[in-house]
Amino acid sequence: MEKAGIIQWLNLIVCVLLLLEAEGSLVPLTLVENAISQGAVCLDGSPPAYHFDKGVGEGINSWIVHMEGGGWCKDVNDCLGRKKSRLGSSNQMVEDIYFSGILNNDRQYNPDFYNWNRVLVRYCDGSSFTGDVEEVDPTNNLYFRGARIFSAVMEDLLAQGLEKAENAILTGCSAGGLTTILQCDNFKSLLPSGANVKCVPDAGYFINAKDISGAHFIEEFYSKVVSTHGSAKNLPAACISKLTPGLCFFPENVVSHISTPIFVVNSAYDSWQIQNILAPGAADPSDKWHSCKLDLRSCSSDQLRILQDFKEEFEKAVSVVGDSPSKGMFIDACFTHCQTLSTETWFKADSPHLANTTIGKAVGDWFYDRSPFSHVDCNYPCNPTCQNSVSDLKDHPGI
Known part of the structure; x- marks a missing residue:
């Protein structure tokens, strides 16, 4: 091989090594086999699973538990479609995955949490870990047991050392972000009373907005999810006492x-x-929104006005979080979905910024009470730091 070719190959190898370093560590799958006896199983009856990378040094008694996302299934036919995939069966899950972003074990890319115990709980129930139906229809053999999975996995992690946690974060992306919100107080109740426990939902703040036709599409969808999975008994009681169960999924x-x-x-x-x-x-039967939904730069002026109205609705919905020091938010204007699991958007010089701060730094400062953080971005396309964010929804099926 000529010298120029050798140099090119060496440069390629260096680039790959740098990429793997940024992506983080490769972590094996753990099956919770004893959960089967509790009926805490995936849609197909297989055991739940998680990936666990142990903490070291000062992080040995600190924990991050990340709940995986992946949409929901609203009825039997919908759930049967997931049953033979990794979103419905641990038999279909890969053995090893890379930890990156908030789960990265490299101090350079995750300075506040790199040495913590880091867990990614796999998602295979289709209800954001809220379902619990005892009966199993023999014609389809579907198990709606998301809430039992959450309990069984947490029980297993408690035995692994979570019961001694001094610091802990429950987090998750998309449907896992919704899980983080719905299970936040429950998670805290499992840990020592003196532990510093907080929740960080990512891309899980789904709002009850009308669609472009004026229909309540997402409200009807969530109502079916909750009904199919028997989720009502596992949703916050304070909400259920006032609203219908489907509304308590928002x-x-x-x-x-x-x-x-x-x-x-x-x-x-x-x-x-x-x-x-x-x-x-x-x-959108005529598919007029197709290009706009893939790239906001392709939106017409009328579509952009509708998007700005949507942003206003989102801001109103998220305002109920409040502005006390114990609450915080990083609401940017980037056209993306899930930002804490990617090193590119979590903690790098060219990651999305608000108030000159990355998501990773904002979360770390807030968790350790170094400084509060609660910011909502200006209107699209005002934020130049969004340029490197990528809208990749392959792991988050539509509805």
């Missing part, structure tokens, strides 16, 4: 009842919500 109706400190990370132009709540296919 963060805006439950977050004010949460007593545990919480920090909301979200885009006001969340790409999943724009594609599935504001402009779902059913509301």
Whole structure:
């Protein structure tokens, strides 16, 4: 091989090594086999699973538990579609995954949490870990047991050392972000009374907005999810006592009842919500929103006005979080979905910024009480630091 070719190959190898370093560590899958006896199983009856990378040094008694996302299934046919995938069966999950972003074990990319115990709980129930139906229909063999999975996994983690936690964060992305909100107080109740426990939902603040046709598409969808999975008994009681169960799947109706400190990370132009709540296919039969939903730069002036109205609705919905020091938010104007699990958007010089601060620094400062953080971005396309954010929804199925 010529010298120029060798140099090119060496440069390529260096680039790959740097990429792997930024992506973080490769972590094996752990199956919770004893959960089967509790009926705490995925849609297909297989055991729940998680990935666990142990903490070291000063982080040995600190924990991050991340709840994986991946949408929801609203009825039997919908759930049967997930049953043979990793979103419904641990038999279909890969053995090893990379930890990055808030789960990264490299101090350079995750200075506040790199040496903590870091867990990613796999998602295979389709209800944001809220369902619990005892009966199993023999014609479809679907198990709606999300809430049992949450309990069984936490029990397993407590035995792994979570019961001695001095610091702990429950977090999650998308449907896992919603889980973080709905299970926040429950998570805190499992840990020592003196532990510093907080919740950081990412891209899980789904709002109850009408779609472009004026229909209540997402409200009807959530109502079906809650009914199919028997979720009502596992939703916050303070909300259920006032509203219908389906409405208690919306963060805006439950977050004010949460007593545990919480920090909301979200885009006001969340790409999943724009594609599935504001402009779902059913509301756009002529497909006029197709290009706009993929790239906001392709939106017409009329579509941009509708998007700005959506942002105003989002701001109103998230305002109920409040502005006390125990609450926080990082609401940027980036057209993306989920930002804490990617090193590119979590803690790098060119990551999205608000108030000259990255998401990783904002969350770290808030968690350790170094300084509060509660900021909502200006209107699209005002934030130049959004240029490197990518809207990748392959792991977050639409509805």
